[in-house]
Amino acid sequence: MSAIMPEVSVILPAYNCAGFVERSIRSALDQPGVALEIVAVNDCSTDDTLAVLQGLSRQDPRLRVIDSKKNLGPSGARNLAFEQAASEWGAILDADDALAPGALERLVRIARSRDADIVAGSVRFFSHARQEMSRAVFKEDAPVTVLGLREFVDGARPHNREPDYGLLKPLFRIPFLKEHGLKYRTDIRHGEDFHFVVEALVKGARYVLARDVLSYIYTTRDSGLSRTLVDYGRMIGETQTLSRHPSFVADPGVSSAFRRRADALRVHELNELLGKADSLPSKLRVARKSLRTSAGQGWLKKKIVKYIGR
Structure with missing residues (x-):
C-alpha cells in the first residue's frame, strides 16, 4: 500500500x-486530521540539535532531517526546506515556538474553501519562564477577511489596533511560491517574514486571515530561547x-502604509x-536619537508631557 502523501x-x-526543539516538533506531530511531514533543517548547529532531531525522526518517520553543512540563517534554512517539501502547503514553525492544537486542519480547510494562497490564524504568547x-x-x-497589500502593510506594525501582522506565521501554498520563484531574502535575519509576504502579495497571492483560529504559540523573548538577531534599524531602513519604490509610490495608500510602518518601528x-x-x-542618548525624526520627536514630546503630568 502506498504511503499517504502529506497535505502540509x-x-x-x-x-x-537541542534543549527545546522537541516541544515544537511534538506540537506539529500531534496535529489531528491532516497528513503532514516536518522538514527540519539543522542549520550547522554546534550543540546536540542534530542528534535530537535524528532521534525524533527514528521515532516518527514524518520528521525528515536535512543536515546543512553551512550556516544558512533562518531564511536560507526555510528556502532549503521549501525546496524539499512534498506537500501542497508549507507551514512556518520556529524551533522555540509551537503550533496550536488542531490549527493545521482548520487553516487548510479555510484556505481551500476561500481559494487562498496564504492563510493565517491568530497567535498567543507563551512565557517559558512563568509557564503562562x-x-x-x-x-x-x-x-x-482577505488582506490586500495595503491592508497587510498597514497592519504589519507595532502599536497598532491589532497585533503586528508581520508576526503571523501563515501557511503558504507551495505551488504558488514555486510558480513565482519566491524565496526568503537571505540578507535579512529579523523581519524576513514581512518581506516574504509582501513579495507574495505583489505577485498576486490571495491572503486570508482567520482570526477565529488560534494557530501559533510564540515563546516570548524573556524566555531566552529565541536565536533571532533584533535589528530595528535595518527593518526601518528596508521599510x-x-x-x-516606484511601483509602490504609484499607489499612495500602499506608500503611506509603508511610511506608517517605518514610523511605528522607530517609536x-x-x-x-x-x-x-x-x-x-x-x-x-535615547532622547537625542529621538530628535532625528518627526516620529521620534512626537514620541519624546509625549514622554515629556507624561513626565510633567506626574
Whole structure:
C-alpha cells in the first residue's frame, strides 16, 4: 500500500535548539486530521540539535532531517526546506515556538474553501519562564477577511489596533511560491517574514486571515530561547526603501502604509532602548536619537508631557 502523501509540510529551521526543539516538533506531530511531514533543517548547529532531531525522526518517520553543512540563517534554512517539501502547503514553525492544537486542519480547510494562497490564524504568547499563556491578542470571533497589500502593510506594525501582522506565521501554498520563484531574502535575519509576504502579495497571492483560529504559540523573548538577531534599524531602513519604490509610490495608500510602518518601528525601537537605559546619560542618548525624526520627536514630546503630568 502506498504511503499517504502529506497535505502540509511544516518548515522548521533548527539552530542550537537541542534543549527545546522537541516541544515544537511534538506540537506539529500531534496535529489531528491532516497528513503532514516536518522538514527540519539543522542549520550547522554546534550543540546536540542534530542528534535530537535524528532521534525524533527514528521515532516518527514524518520528521525528515536535512543536515546543512553551512550556516544558512533562518531564511536560507526555510528556502532549503521549501525546496524539499512534498506537500501542497508549507507551514512556518520556529524551533522555540509551537503550533496550536488542531490549527493545521482548520487553516487548510479555510484556505481551500476561500481559494487562498496564504492563510493565517491568530497567535498567543507563551512565557517559558512563568509557564503562562497570554490572553487572546486578536478579536478571535471576528470574521474571516482577505488582506490586500495595503491592508497587510498597514497592519504589519507595532502599536497598532491589532497585533503586528508581520508576526503571523501563515501557511503558504507551495505551488504558488514555486510558480513565482519566491524565496526568503537571505540578507535579512529579523523581519524576513514581512518581506516574504509582501513579495507574495505583489505577485498576486490571495491572503486570508482567520482570526477565529488560534494557530501559533510564540515563546516570548524573556524566555531566552529565541536565536533571532533584533535589528530595528535595518527593518526601518528596508521599510523606507519600499515606501520609495516606484511601483509602490504609484499607489499612495500602499506608500503611506509603508511610511506608517517605518514610523511605528522607530517609536518601538525608542521604547525598547528607553526600557534598557539604566542611567541618565543612556537616557539622554535615547532622547537625542529621538530628535532625528518627526516620529521620534512626537514620541519624546509625549514622554515629556507624561513626565510633567506626574
